[in-house]
Amino acid sequence: MATLQIRIDDTLKKQADILFSSLGLDTSTAIRIFLNASIENAGIPFSVQHKAIPDSLQEAVYDSRYQRNLNGPFDNAADAVASMLED
Numbered sequence: 001m002a003t004l005q006i007r008i009d010d011t012l013k014k015q016a017d018i019l020f021s022s023l024g025l026d027t028s029t030a031i032r033i034f035l036n037a038s039i040e041n042a043g044i045p046f047s048v049q050h051k052a053i054p055d056s057l058q059e060a061v062y063d064s065r066y067q068r069n070l071n072g073p074f075d076n077a078a079d080a081v082a083s084m085l086e087d
Contacts, residue, residue, distance in 0.1 A: 004031070 013027070020030040037045035053061070063069045074080040 016030070017027050020027050023030075025033075034045070072080065074083065
């Protein structure tokens with residue numbers, strides 16, 4: 001039997017342990033299930049793709065990356081924060 005060692009973020013490991021435990025599995029078993037499913041599917045057993053981002057959000061991302069249209073509807077930071085805290 002072989003041993004597989006990987007390095008992952010502590011938080012990711014803890015979250016995975018909690019999730020798999022809630023399913024009645026340990027993380028090692030869940031990883032074996034993933035590897036077996038990958039072999040059965042001759043590839044990753046789920047779709048690997050970018051999540052769809054709404055056009056308005058995509059435009060905002062581009063604006064922030066390319067530093068355009070950065071002026072907003074608020075005159076100051078306090079007004080912007082107050083707007084975010086509204087229900």
